[in-house]
Amino acid sequence: MQHTSEHFLQNSRIALSDAQLKPVLGAVSTFLPALRQAAIDQTPEFESLRDYAVAMKDHVLDHLETYLTDFERAVQTRGGAVHHAAGPDDLNRIVLALCAQAGARKVIKGKSMVGEETNLNDALQGAGIEVLETDLGEYIIQQAGEPPSHIIGPALHKSKAQVAELFRQKHDLGERDLGDVPQMVREARHMLRQGFLEADAGITGANALVVENGAIMLVTNEGNGDLCSTLPRLHIVIAGIEKLVPTMEDASALHRVLCRSATGQITSAYTTFYNGPRRGEEPDGPTAFHVILLDNGRRAMRAGKYRSMLRCIRCGACLNHCPVYRHVGGHAYGWVYPGPMGSVLTPLMTGLERAPELPNACTSCGRCEETCPMRIPLPEHLRQLRDDAATAGITPREWRWGIGAAMAAFRSPWLYRLSSGIARSALAFLGKHPDLTRRVPLLRGWVEGRSLPAPEAETFMSRWQRRQQGKSGEHRL
Numbered sequence: 418m419q420h421t422s423e424h425f426l427q428n429s430r431i432a433l434s435d436a437q438l439k440p441v442l443g444a445v446s447t448f449l450p451a452l453r454q455a456a457i458d459q460t461p462e463f464e465s466l467r468d469y470a471v472a473m474k475d476h477v478l479d480h481l482e483t484y485l486t487d488f489e490r491a492v493q494t495r496g497g498a499v500h501h502a503a504g505p506d507d508l509n510r511i512v513l514a515l516c517a518q519a520g521a522r523k524v525i526k527g528k529s530m531v532g533e534e535t536n537l538n539d540a541l542q543g544a545g546i547e548v549l550e551t552d553l554g555e556y557i558i559q560q561a562g563e564p565p566s567h568i569i570g571p572a573l574h575k576s577k578a579q580v581a582e583l584f585r586q587k588h589d590l591g592e593r594d595l596g597d598v599p600q601m602v603r604e605a606r607h608m609l610r611q612g613f614l615e616a617d618a619g620i621t622g623a624n625a626l627v628v629e630n631g632a633i634m635l636v637t638n639e640g641n642g643d644l645c646s647t648l649p650r651l652h653i654v655i656a657g658i659e660k661l662v663p664t665m666e667d668a669s670a671l672h673r674v675l676c677r678s679a680t681g682q683i684t685s686a687y688t689t690f691y692n693g694p695r696r697g698e699e700p701d702g703p704t705a706f707h708v709i710l711l712d713n714g715r716r717a718m719r720a721g722k723y724r725s726m727l728r729c730i731r732c733g734a735c736l737n738h739c740p741v742y743r744h745v746g747g748h749a750y751g752w753v754y755p756g757p758m759g760s761v762l763t764p765l766m767t768g769l770e771r772a773p774e775l776p777n778a779c780t781s782c783g784r785c786e787e788t789c790p791m792r793i794p795l796p797e798h799l800r801q802l803r804d805d806a807a808t809a810g811i812t813p814r815e816w817r818w819g820i821g822a823a824m825a826a827f828r829s830p831w832l833y834r835l836s837s838g839i840a841r842s843a844l845a846f847l848g849k850h851p852d853l854t855r856r857v858p859l860l861r862g863w864v865e866g867r868s869l870p871a872p873e874a875e876t877f878m879s880r881w882q883r884r885q886q887g888k889s890g891e892h893r894l
């Protein structure tokens with residue numbers, strides 16, 4: 418995926434002026450939180466499930482290397498193989514080598530954020546391998562040539578009319594109609610079916626990797642992941658190293674937290690555990706099974722102050738509750754991961770200098786932390802990243818000057834009184850002259866969509882002093 422996260426402000430302006438996007442995002446940010454809340458209301462033990470999941474993930478992170486070794490052994494015992502990829506290029510290279518070894522020319526894919534991280538589709542197509550995304554949302558954006566805009570609903574930014582128009586352009590429809598959503602789903606299924614039957618290899622992600630038996634937990638609502646895993650002769654699983662859970666019981670707890678937080682479901686339509694290739698007596702399944710574990714900055718994260726980000730289960734709840742995401746959508750964030758979790762993960766995975774604006778894409782309302790099932794302190798991480806950016810000299814010079822001036826004023830009462838007095842007079846003047854305000858460089862962004870209110874005639878301090886003087890006058894009488 419092309420990296421544009423250094424231009425978050427520019428991308429946001431484009432998104433804010435997109436009249437089609439606004440109602441779609443408004444609907445997403447309303448119905449997904451409502452579904453989540455309804456599911457949680459039916460689960461009195463939800464808070465204790467969260468505590469369990471957080472403690473379990475922290476335990477895995479404490480013993481990550483041991484669990485990685487045990488998982489690898491468990492997969493090998495069941496006839497599979499585990500590969501380790503330090504970065505995106507390593508993962509893509511391993512996938513290409515496995516495809517070459519199996520003579521695979523046609524690949525079907527289930528939804529995988531790791532595949533987006535490594536830009537796997539481009540690597541496969543560059544090697545002359547045909548790739549077909551089989552998750553409906555991923556299929557739509559593959560046809561549109563766009564990146565995903567939401568981690569659980571890649572095409573949530575598209576309206577029904579846009580999808581119908583896209584299919585009309587890309588498909589040879591013949592007699593088939595696209596009048597309603599079921600017809601559009603049938604149309605996508607019609608196109609995907611042949612792809613499933615012809616594929617040489619299937620690539621899927623994983624929602625959890627179970628150490629005790631080497632199983633891969635795959636959670637979907639369309640069943641496409643299961644077809645990718647069972648029909649082709651080669652199954653490749655790609656996942657981040659943080660996906661490990663010690664036992665099936667832990668996977669089950671994580672599954673309960675994930676489904677409720679992501680889509681407000683008590684359980685997903687399909688949840689499957691795979692371990693290893695087809696065994697001798699089995700009638701179907703792949704003949705080769707490979708798991709590729711990606712680091713891509715995760716070990717560095719684990720060693721530092723952003724360790725809790727590795728608890729993330731990619732449920733998307735923080736996106737659905739974020740006022741910034743609600744207005745600008747996922748593409749504004751410019752990389753694989755949008756919303757609050759993306760504003761933390763993107764700088765950590767691609768470098769803060771490549772995403773300097775993202776840690777500031779936050780109103781500090783705290784809703785992301787409240788809703789995150791894994792209790793990740795997202796606002797705190799965003800503050801830490803701003804601090805890191807200032808320390809590294811990445812923060813733009815004007816911002817540093819502004820913050821330096823504010824700090825000097827906060828430290829000195831007389832300077833604070835002087836500067837707030839000047840600011841109050843200036844705001845009183847500008848509040849009465851909105852046209853002029855729109856021409857002031859530092860204020861332009863704030864007043865583009867709203868008017869600047871003129872301050873009260875008297876400050877709180879002067880009122881307070883007047884009241885105190887009145888009281889002491891009363892005592893003297």
Ligand code: SF4
Pocket residue numbers: 728729730731732733734735736758788789790791792793
């Ligand atoms: S940060 Fe939390 S809420 Fe956001 S995707 Fe990850 S687990 Fe879900």
